[in-house]
Amino acid sequence: xKLNRLLSLxxxxxxxxxxxxxIICGAIAGTLITRNLTFQAADPILILFFSSAxxxxxxxxxxxxxxxxxxPLYDLRNLVRKLQSNPSELEVRFEHSDPxxxxxxxxxxxxxxxxxxxxxxLQALSRxxxxxxxxxxxxxxxxxxxDTGQALSSLVFNLERIEGRLPDQLSEIRLxxxxxxxxxxxxxxxxxxxxxxxxxxxxxxxxxxxxxxWYGRTRLEEAQIQFNFDxxxxxxxxxxxxxxxLFRIAQEAINNIVKHSKxxxxxxxxxxxxxxxxxxxxxxxxxxxxxxYQHQALVQRxxxxxxxxxxxxxxxxxxxxxxxxxxxxxxxxxxPSHILQKVD
Numbered sequence: 171x172k173l174n175r176l177l178s179l180x181x182x183x184x185x186x187x188x189x190x191x192x193i194i195c196g197a198i199a200g201t202l203i204t205r206n207l208t209f210q211a212a213d214p215i216l217i218l219f220f221s222s223a224x225x226x227x228x229x230x231x232x233x234x235x236x237x238x239x240x241x242p243l244y245d246l247r248n249l250v251r252k253l254q255s256n257p258s259e260l261e262v263r264f265e266h267s268d269p270x271x272x273x274x275x276x277x278x279x280x281x282x283x284x285x286x287x288x289x290x291x292l293q294a295l296s297r298x299x300x301x302x303x304x305x306x307x308x309x310x311x312x313x314x315x316x317d318t319g320q321a322l323s324s325l326v327f328n329l330e331r332i333e334g335r336l337p338d339q340l341s342e343i344r345l346x347x348x349x350x351x352x353x354x355x356x357x358x359x360x361x362x363x364x365x366x367x368x369x370x371x372x373x374x375x376x377x378x379x380x381x382x383x384w385y386g387r388t389r390l391e392e393a394q395i396q397f398n399f400d401x402x403x404x405x406x407x408x409x410x411x412x413x414x415x416l417f418r419i420a421q422e423a424i425n426n427i428v429k430h431s432k433x434x435x436x437x438x439x440x441x442x443x444x445x446x447x448x449x450x451x452x453x454x455x456x457x458x459x460x461x462x463y464q465h466q467a468l469v470q471r472x473x474x475x476x477x478x479x480x481x482x483x484x485x486x487x488x489x490x491x492x493x494x495x496x497x498x499x500x501x502x503x504x505x506p507s508h509i510l511q512k513v514d
Contacts, residue, residue: 242271250278297484304369304414311368314361322358326351367421378413379405382420382438390436393428395453401440408447412505415481416449422474423451423501431455431499447510449503460493478503485509 329351336344373381379401390397408416420438427436433455441448475491478501482489486509493499 246271293483296480300481300484308369311365314365319361322354322361326354326358329354373417378408378417381417385421386424386438389424389428395433396435398437405440405442408510412485415485419478419481419503420449420451422478426474427453444507446504446506451501454498457493457495457497457499460491
């Protein structure tokens with residue numbers, strides 16, 4: 171009972187009581203020893219020995235009491251470090267009789283709970299925003315293909331017919347019609363690229379692997395970057411919302427390689443096992459300091475990497491990026507198996 175009451179004291183009370191006990195005991199012991207040594211006319215070396223021993227014992231006892239009294243703070247520090255390293259999976263479980271520490275833990279539990287709740291809400295909103303974005307991309311791509319694309323195709327065809335029917339004496343007009351036809355044909359070609367970037371039909375028709383392979387070859391080989399793609403023949407069919415997110419991440423990574431990396435080689439791999447599915451994108455480009463990429467992206471207003479991370483988190487995947495200056499970049503996305511079973 172008395173021990174429980176002692177343990178329930180605050181840290182400051184424990185330190186005050188412990189130091190007081192040391193001071194009282196040290197004063198009594200020192201007085202007794204000094205009195206005995208004085209009566210015995212002891213050697214000064216003996217007096218120095220007992221004084222040093224007393225100081226050493228006092229310091230040791232004080233250190234022991236302080237360490238014991240401050241142990242809850244050390245435990246709380248370790249808990250905070252665990253929360254920093256893995257805030258999403260660790261619950262705040264910390265029990266201690268010290269009232270000050272108990273209050274700190276209570277506040278920490280409340281803050282962690284609020285943060286987790288806000289993260290859950292933000293992830294739900296992010297998934298909804300990404301889904302709405304993909305639906306809008308698909309609608310715009312379909313509209314451009316059916317309306318603008320068909321109109322441009324018809325324009326190119328009619329200009330070609332007009333050009334062929336103009337007489338030879340109207341060579342200047344024929345040249346102008348030919349110039350308009352070429353301009354319309356180039357516009358149609360660029361429009362088709364925009365449509366494919368918005369929503370490639372190959373993703374809906376053939377699936378994730380052909381879509382990534384096609385987009386990688388189209389963009390990387392066009393930029394004179396050697397492209398290697400690896401995926402197992404028995405790669406499972408993924409839910410549409412996961413396939414779309416993985417494709418968008420690969421698409422953004424490929425565009426970054428073309429625009430910024432100055433790479434000569436790039437490799438994309440899809441892997442899977444019982445624990446989940448992985449997407450890995452590597453290049454041998456100039457690289458960058460990936461340690462603070464999130465802060466740098468916010469400051470420089472470059473949203474590509476943040477967008478990839480956001481898409482990965484929206485499907486509850488683990489996103490990792492490792493880049494070293496002049497040694498290339500590696501991006502990994504890991505979707506755990508239990509997420510693949512969900513119906514979004």
